Amino acid sequence: MTTTPGVRPARPRKPQLNLTVRSREQLSPSMVRVVLGLDEPERYADIDPPEKYVKLVFLHPGTEDLGTAQPGAEDPGTAPGRNPDYWELKETLPGDRQPVTRHLTIRRYVPERNELWMDFVLHGDEGFAGPWAARAEPGDRIIALGPGGKWTPSPNAAWTLIAADDAAVPAALAVLEALPASAQGEVLLEVDSPRDVQPVSGPAGMAVRWVFRADVGPGEDPALVRAVREAGWPTAPEGVQVFAHGERELMKALREELFTRRRLERDQVSLSGYWAQGRTEDVFQSEKKLPVGKII
Numbered sequence: 001m002t003t004t005p006g007v008r009p010a011r012p013r014k015p016q017l018n019l020t021v022r023s024r025e026q027l028s029p030s031m032v033r034v035v036l037g038l039d040e041p042e043r044y045a046d047i048d049p050p051e052k053y054v055k056l057v058f059l060h061p062g063t064e065d066l067g068t069a070q071p072g073a074e075d076p077g078t079a080p081g082r083n084p085d086y087w088e089l090k091e092t093l094p095g096d097r098q099p100v101t102r103h104l105t106i107r108r109y110v111p112e113r114n115e116l117w118m119d120f121v122l123h124g125d126e127g128f129a130g131p132w133a134a135r136a137e138p139g140d141r142i143i144a145l146g147p148g149g150k151w152t153p154s155p156n157a158a159w160t161l162i163a164a165d166d167a168a169v170p171a172a173l174a175v176l177e178a179l180p181a182s183a184q185g186e187v188l189l190e191v192d193s194p195r196d197v198q199p200v201s202g203p204a205g206m207a208v209r210w211v212f213r214a215d216v217g218p219g220e221d222p223a224l225v226r227a228v229r230e231a232g233w234p235t236a237p238e239g240v241q242v243f244a245h246g247e248r249e250l251m252k253a254l255r256e257e258l259f260t261r262r263r264l265e266r267d268q269v270s271l272s273g274y275w276a277q278g279r280t281e282d283v284f285q286s287e288k289k290l291p292v293g294k295i296i
């Protein structure tokens with residue numbers, strides 16, 4: 001491949017996955033699980049990292065029938081149901097009718113049933129992903145791009161800390177389930193209140209603690225920051241690995257804890273903002289290139 005100096009080569013396009021909702025389950029007052037069937041399982045190429053995600057695609061009303069049809073699930077109403085081609089829509093539609101994308105973790109891939117589980121935070125009526133999940137019904141169709149994902153826990157870590165807010169709970173629990181049975185460490189999960197706690201399974205040596213925003217008074221540190229500070233850290237930073245994902249400002253506060261107080265090296269930590277208070281994902285993603293959006 002030839003490259004022009006200064007011009008970044010185009011990223012390879014993620015495959016389009018055509019998905020059909022099979023079920024929706026309320027996991028807690030603030031989280032819903034949507035189980036999605038892969039219409040063409042052969043298009044889905046699984047990857048190793050336990051924290052893997054797709055970009056869900058939300059089409060502008062009136063554009064659902066445009067573009068070259070992709071084979072998809074039969075739509076009982078207007079058979080044969082077909083999904084448009086995302087990349088074609090992206091290239092041909094004007095800015096105000098472009099498809100919108102949202103990152104969602106693949107909480108679990110079940111190959112024998114050709115299905116993906118995704119757990120969505122219910123954060124009100126604003127946005128696309130949360131409101132869509134709240135109303136998803138069996139038979140609903142949606143497009144996703146992916147999967148993507150990079151971070152894989154080291155099987156040799158002496159102590160692992162997993163810290164997440166609600167949006168990153170699905171990724172945190174997928175990581176926890178992928179740790180070796182001998183893993184030692186702590187899992188700290190921040191949600192609104194005890195009503196948002198879910199059943200968790202993982203290695204016996206990984207102590208799980210839920211912390212609650214409802215317990216935090218005005219001006220106090222966020223519950224997750226306090227919990228990370230109070231965790232049972234080993235005396236030396238060697239052999240420690242950290243997975244800390246969630247709201248952007250929360251992650252910035254953790255950056256101080258991890259790199260300044262705990263003296264961890266960059267390669268010991270996966271620190272990632274998943275969303276930002278008061279920002280849609282489009283704004284949040286575009287700010288990643290600006291000082292306000294940078295975490296490390």
Ligand SMILES: Cc1cc2nc3c(=O)[nH]c(=O)nc-3n(C[C@H](O)[C@H](O)[C@H](O)COP(=O)(O)OP(=O)(O)OC[C@H]3O[C@@H](n4cnc5c(N)ncnc54)[C@H](O)[C@@H]3O)c2cc1C
Binds near residue numbers: 168279
């Ligand atoms: C790699 C990755 C994996 C992710 N995995 C998941 C996942 O498994 N489950 C999940 O729910 N989210 C996940 N997220 C976060 C999700 O992509 C964002 O929360 C996204 O903004 C949701 O889109 P939306 O259309 O619902 O809301 P948007 O249109 O993006 O935002 C509308 C409004 O809602 C607010 N908002 C957005 N998310 C939240 C939230 N979680 N809590 C409170 N307010 C919010 C915004 O600040 C904005 O004011 C992940 C993000 C990344 C980068």
